[in-house]
Amino acid sequence: MQRKSKAKDRDALYPKKPSGKLYTRRIWVSYALLLLLFACPFVKLNGEQLVLLNFLERKFVFFGLLFTPQDFYLFALAMLIFAIFIVCFTVVLGRLWCGWACPQTIFMEMVFRRIEYWIEGDANKQKKLNAQNWNGEKFFKKGLKHIIFLLISFCIANTFLAYIISSDLLFTIITEPIKQHLSGFISICLFTIIFYLVFAYVREVVCTVICPYGRLQGVLLDNQSLVVAYDFSRGEPRGRLQKDSFITNKGDCVDCSLCVQVCPTGIDIRKGTQAECINCTACIDACDEVMIKIGRPQRLIGFYNQEFVQDRKPYKIGLKSYGYAAVLFLVMIVFSSLIYKREDVQTTVLRASGTLFQVRKNKETSNLYNAEMINKTNREMKFLFRSKDRDDKIEFIQAAEVLPKEGSAQVTFFLIRKNETIKEYKTDAVFEVWVDGKVISEASTSFFAQPE
Ligand code: SF4
Numbered sequence: 001m002q003r004k005s006k007a008k009d010r011d012a013l014y015p016k017k018p019s020g021k022l023y024t025r026r027i028w029v030s031y032a033l034l035l036l037l038f039a040c041p042f043v044k045l046n047g048e049q050l051v052l053l054n055f056l057e058r059k060f061v062f063f064g065l066l067f068t069p070q071d072f073y074l075f076a077l078a079m080l081i082f083a084i085f086i087v088c089f090t091v092v093l094g095r096l097w098c099g100w101a102c103p104q105t106i107f108m109e110m111v112f113r114r115i116e117y118w119i120e121g122d123a124n125k126q127k128k129l130n131a132q133n134w135n136g137e138k139f140f141k142k143g144l145k146h147i148i149f150l151l152i153s154f155c156i157a158n159t160f161l162a163y164i165i166s167s168d169l170l171f172t173i174i175t176e177p178i179k180q181h182l183s184g185f186i187s188i189c190l191f192t193i194i195f196y197l198v199f200a201y202v203r204e205v206v207c208t209v210i211c212p213y214g215r216l217q218g219v220l221l222d223n224q225s226l227v228v229a230y231d232f233s234r235g236e237p238r239g240r241l242q243k244d245s246f247i248t249n250k251g252d253c254v255d256c257s258l259c260v261q262v263c264p265t266g267i268d269i270r271k272g273t274q275a276e277c278i279n280c281t282a283c284i285d286a287c288d289e290v291m292i293k294i295g296r297p298q299r300l301i302g303f304y305n306q307e308f309v310q311d312r313k314p315y316k317i318g319l320k321s322y323g324y325a326a327v328l329f330l331v332m333i334v335f336s337s338l339i340y341k342r343e344d345v346q347t348t349v350l351r352a353s354g355t356l357f358q359v360r361k362n363k364e365t366s367n368l369y370n371a372e373m374i375n376k377t378n379r380e381m382k383f384l385f386r387s388k389d390r391d392d393k394i395e396f397i398q399a400a401e402v403l404p405k406e407g408s409a410q411v412t413f414f415l416i417r418k419n420e421t422i423k424e425y426k427t428d429a430v431f432e433v434w435v436d437g438k439v440i441s442e443a444s445t446s447f448f449a450q451p452e
């Protein structure tokens with residue numbers, strides 16, 4: 001068992017180095033995800049990094065799709081879709097996300113833990129090293145480990161900030177004198193320390209105590225969710241392997257405790273599904289190796305739903321999952337239609353306050369308006385602002401021709417109509433914004449006049 005004493009409970013967890021088919025697959029999945037994680041803020045598409053989550057300026061980018069502060073509702077909807085997807089995924093596949101795709105687990109188990117195994121050796125050697133007095137070997141191993149941990153934490157902190165403040169700004173902070181970007185420099189140091197403390201000391205407590213998703217498992221999982229589970233009806237009564245084990249009706253579990261020794265959260269899966277289990281599948285690999293050695297079928301520990309383990313009922317997706325999937329589908333349709341209708345330029349036209357209409361010479365009437373065009377793209381645009389009704393005239397008081405990238409332009413103008421065309425007190429006025437010979441945005445408001 002990995003734990004030594006209550007007082008030293010936190011720093012006494014020494015999971016044995018896992019191995020096996022699932023672990024090898026996890027390594028490849030993790031490396032692919034790490035590549036994606038480190039590439040997204042630094043690779044550019046259409047002049048924007050692949051993913052940007054700038055909460056401070058409410059600017060978000062997802063693979064070429066730019067969301068400005070005006071699109072915050074779309075971002076909120078995208079987050080809702082992500083949350084429903086995670087719920088749906090969890091109801092069907094349990095905590096698979098935690099063990100196989102969560103950045104915390106990937107960094108902890110596939111980066112920091114592997115470095116620890118490489119420098120300090122497997123669980124027993126780590127225990128021995130920690131117990132021994134400080135000598136040259138211990139100083140060297142501990143020093144090397146913590147220097148590498150700090151360097152990796154520094155890389156993670158920079159990548160994290162590149163997601164939040166953009167890789168361009170991060171590059172500026174790094175390349176220019178520190179005193180010009182003191183807050184940026186402090187942020188890099190602070191996040192480096194936070195990541196270092198998390199991966200060097202806090203470790204699995206993030207998953208077992210801090211993470212709110214982990215705490216939600218009890219609510220989300222049901223008897224049909226697939227989770228890493230011990231097939232107790234096959235494994236019990238457990239007992240050390242003896243020559244006459246078949247005669248004494250022992251179960252398949254030989255009580256070797258390997259499944260407990262490899263567990264990164266220090267639990268015994270044979271006690272049933274537990275909130276601390278992150279579905280990393282290390283215990284499946286460990287037990288499979290034992291089953292192969294003793295000539296029993298594999299998957300004494302495997303991906304099972306409770307109904308199968310308890311009543312041997314075959315796996316089927318539950319009604320709850322279909323319900324969540326239907327909600328997810330509906331929200332995705334709404335989101336797609338909003339994205340489809342979304343304009344590159346958002347135009348708002350408001351009547352100038354304090355004015356209703358002006359009767360002019362030449363039998364004309366005018367209304368005064370303010371208009372604002374917001375450019376939601378990362379390219380500058382030359383634009384033309386005009387009325388949809390070609391009989392209308394526009395007289396600018398404040399004109400503009402250029403929309404800066406991710407910026408806005410304001411115009412103030414009179415819309416002038418001939419009195420002979422005015423049949424009602426209140427009529428519609430529709431305006432168009434033209435860029436490169438195409439209408440890219442429209443806005444409508446009301447026009448007031450005294451009919452003849
Ligand atoms: S690894 Fe398998 S056989 Fe060994 S204790 Fe765990 S469940 Fe039993």
Ligand code: SF4
Nearest residue numbers: 263277278280281283
């Ligand atoms: S019980 Fe098994 S799957 Fe769950 S965290 Fe421990 S090793 Fe991973």
